[in-house]
Amino acid sequence: MKSILILNGPNLNLLGSRQPNVYGATTLPQIQENCVEKADILNIKIDFIQSNHEGALIDALHGAKGVHDGIILNAGAYTHTSIAIMDAISSVELPVIELHLSNIHAREPFRHKSFIAPVAVGVIAGFGPHGYVLALEAMVAHLGQ
Ligand code: DQA
Numbered sequence: 001m002k003s004i005l006i007l008n009g010p011n012l013n014l015l016g017s018r019q020p021n022v023y024g025a026t027t028l029p030q031i032q033e034n035c036v037e038k039a040d041i042l043n044i045k046i047d048f049i050q051s052n053h054e055g056a057l058i059d060a061l062h063g064a065k066g067v068h069d070g071i072i073l074n075a076g077a078y079t080h081t082s083i084a085i086m087d088a089i090s091s092v093e094l095p096v097i098e099l100h101l102s103n104i105h106a107r108e109p110f111r112h113k114s115f116i117a118p119v120a121v122g123v124i125a126g127f128g129p130h131g132y133v134l135a136l137e138a139m140v141a142h143l144g145q
Contacts, residue, residue: 005068008050009076026129038133061088072135074099086115097135100125
């Protein structure tokens with residue numbers, strides 16, 4: 001059975017109350033529940049992690065090697081700043097899908113730059129919480145049988 005790590009970065013623990021005009025009213029535990037339901041349908045295993053700390057996200061990426069088959073990563077603002085996370089993705093050699101709730105390209109110019117996109121297999125942005133379900137489908141298709 002394939003296993004996928006869903007990794008969430010800084011401030012995503014506040015979903016539901018954080019700028020609901022941008023990120024919506026759905027909480028991270030609700031998103032996790034949606035992912036668990038989708039994983040059941042897709043017949044895969046998932047792990048769901050959130051951290052506000054860059055080093056902890058890097059540790060989680062390292063820890064995925066040999067454990068998970070792919071990673072869905074919403075790195076939050078670290079997307080736009082973290083060469084260290086980019087290097088960690090390159091180092092673990094697992095397929096990563098970059099994910100954002102909001103359409104980062106329709107927002108401030110500093111959000112248009114992603115250090116993750118060049119080392120990701122693809123990017124999903126702008127579909128709100130449904131993006132997580134889309135990313136699971138995309139990863140399963142990418143991994144094949
Ligand atoms: C985000 C977009 C980032 O620019 C922002 O810093 C976040 C959330 C998103 O899911 O839309 O924290 O990754």
